Amino acid sequence: MNLFDVLKEKINITDIVSKYLTLRRAGSYMKGKCPFHSEKTASFTVSPDKGIFYCFGCHIGGDAIAFIAKVESCSQIEAAKIIAKDYNIELPDSVESADTKDWFNAREYYVKICQLFETWCSQILLKHQNALHYLFSRGLSLDSVKLFKIGFCPSDPANLRSFLEFCKKNNMLIQDLIDAKLLLQAKNRYYFPFEGRIIFSIKDYLGRLFGFGGRAFEDLDNKAKYYNSHDNQYFKKGSLLFGLDLAKKFIQEKGEVFLVEGYLDAVMMAQAGFRNTVATLGTACTQEHLSQIAQYADKVYITYDADKAGQNAVIRMVELCWNANLDLYVIKLPLGHDPASFIQQKGDVTILINESLDIFDFILEDYGKDFGKCSFSEKLKLTKKVVELISKIKDNIKRHILLKRASELFGIPVEMLNNEITALSSQTMLEVKKQERSELEHPETNLCAKTQIRHSNEITLLEKNLFSAIVYNKGDLDLEEEKFLIQFFGSPFKELLTKIHGLKNSEASDTASRFSGLTEEERNLVSSLVIGANDDKNTLNELLAQFYKKQWKLIVTKIKLKISQAQKMGNVDLVKSLLGRLETLRNKILKRGGTNG
Numbered sequence: 001m002n003l004f005d006v007l008k009e010k011i012n013i014t015d016i017v018s019k020y021l022t023l024r025r026a027g028s029y030m031k032g033k034c035p036f037h038s039e040k041t042a043s044f045t046v047s048p049d050k051g052i053f054y055c056f057g058c059h060i061g062g063d064a065i066a067f068i069a070k071v072e073s074c075s076q077i078e079a080a081k082i083i084a085k086d087y088n089i090e091l092p093d094s095v096e097s098a099d100t101k102d103w104f105n106a107r108e109y110y111v112k113i114c115q116l117f118e119t120w121c122s123q124i125l126l127k128h129q130n131a132l133h134y135l136f137s138r139g140l141s142l143d144s145v146k147l148f149k150i151g152f153c154p155s156d157p158a159n160l161r162s163f164l165e166f167c168k169k170n171n172m173l174i175q176d177l178i179d180a181k182l183l184l185q186a187k188n189r190y191y192f193p194f195e196g197r198i199i200f201s202i203k204d205y206l207g208r209l210f211g212f213g214g215r216a217f218e219d220l221d222n223k224a225k226y227y228n229s230h231d232n233q234y235f236k237k238g239s240l241l242f243g244l245d246l247a248k249k250f251i252q253e254k255g256e257v258f259l260v261e262g263y264l265d266a267v268m269m270a271q272a273g274f275r276n277t278v279a280t281l282g283t284a285c286t287q288e289h290l291s292q293i294a295q296y297a298d299k300v301y302i303t304y305d306a307d308k309a310g311q312n313a314v315i316r317m318v319e320l321c322w323n324a325n326l327d328l329y330v331i332k333l334p335l336g337h338d339p340a341s342f343i344q345q346k347g348d349v350t351i352l353i354n355e356s357l358d359i360f361d362f363i364l365e366d367y368g369k370d371f372g373k374c375s376f377s378e379k380l381k382l383t384k385k386v387v388e389l390i391s392k393i394k395d396n397i398k399r400h401i402l403l404k405r406a407s408e409l410f411g412i413p414v415e416m417l418n419n420e421i422t423a424l425s426s427q428t429m430l431e432v433k434k435q436e437r438s439e440l441e442h443p444e445t446n447l448c449a450k451t452q453i454r455h456s457n458e459i460t461l462l463e464k465n466l467f468s469a470i471v472y473n474k475g476d477l478d479l480e481e482e483k484f485l486i487q488f489f490g491s492p493f494k495e496l497l498t499k500i501h502g503l504k505n506s507e508a509s510d511t512a513s514r515f516s517g518l519t520e521e522e523r524n525l526v527s528s529l530v531i532g533a534n535d536d537k538n539t540l541n542e543l544l545a546q547f548y549k550k551q552w553k554l555i556v557t558k559i560k561l562k563i564s565q566a567q568k569m570g571n572v573d574l575v576k577s578l579l580g581r582l583e584t585l586r587n588k589i590l591k592r593g594g595t596n597g
């Protein structure tokens, strides 16, 4: 039994995909927003019965292993290992022993080092009165400290020695810690880059610990407020979000997420009952952050501190959210407050959330306030920006209402603003046309989609259904009949079936491994064909009967041609065998319930 055989029996593609995006049932399929391209409506489709996925938007498809390989940017074998680990499946020795130093194991080891540091720091915090009291003084409960595994990294030599001792007990080398940048080396001593800081664990959406955020807290501290792990191949500030592993389930439930700036804000929000909260790592929010969030939510709340020059930041968020197809809402905080301090003082943020404004209302209200005081060029810039944002609204009525409000606010006639929108949309049309032209000139960029379009007209539903039934071994079709059958299929079924048939004959003996034997492009194509097939209503026998009936004339002509060739060559045995095949086939079709006319 090979690795893929082992996996196929035990895994469920819906469970695997659900860790990365929210799936909702749609008939016998599950649908969600595609993780491989940005979209507003769900075109990413999973067939639990067939164990495959296919995106009708970007035409990527395959089985569970192909999905993990794509989403984790790793090889098929590495993807299989990830799945095996999740399901606690023991891998065959042949797989385990190969490439022990590969990327997968290196990452596992790095995570293990981080976990040791986390465990130790969280133990230290509970003994460190100053740090613990600081957190309590900010309103955090002990439960929250434990839930988020908050820790403290001390600076004294005794504690450092105890940490090194702790690592030794866990078979971790000092050099490993240095490589992971959790320990630094000065002339004659080691020290922690995080020393004297409260430690927040930064994990990815699957809960893999990739690094830390350190926050200074003591009054006498003159160091920077935050110190984060440096970016490495696993820890990337631009894509990780603090708390996402814990918040994911709640974000999926509500379809909404609160995006805050500080670790304490995120913890306090969760403590106040808003478990669907995540924080950026002290850096600006990126497109990658929002694309990740968009896998689970449609709506994002951001907080806006009135004391900051935050207008530009909000505008930037509008663009980013737009690209990720997220609706943006702004929560206005009273001057001098962040979410954590507000919750600590008032006990709740519900009232602020209820008063939050959708981005357009927010901009009109916020910009309108000081519009009178702006210079002429500022006014012009502001007006254009607002009109540009309004022009992106698809809802005509909403657009009209906002334009009217903007017109009153800026003292500019609605018609003029409307003209500006028309100019903007014709500019967008030009860009779309340019994009289409470029796709035509560079067809290789979207080869698989093109293949699909090219074939879609020539593909009959019957061929598609039969193809799917054959791929999934539904019924008793022996390999010899399958080989015979393939020649009567049109393209691309013929080519794909020939390849799959070859793989069936090889040692790779089940559907999972056959999938893995295909190229990425072939996998996408098979998925697209199979996901649209309706092979459940008919048995393989019924489909075969229909297919033979439809192709009967062609089959007879082909066999008769071969017979006459054999006769010319005087090959009596071949003639007999061909006649026999014709008879067998006729009987088979009769048996399968078809008529051959």
Ligand SMILES: [Zn+2]
Pocket: 034, 035, 036, 037, 044, 055, 056, 057, 058, 059, 060
């Ligand atoms: Zn897609």
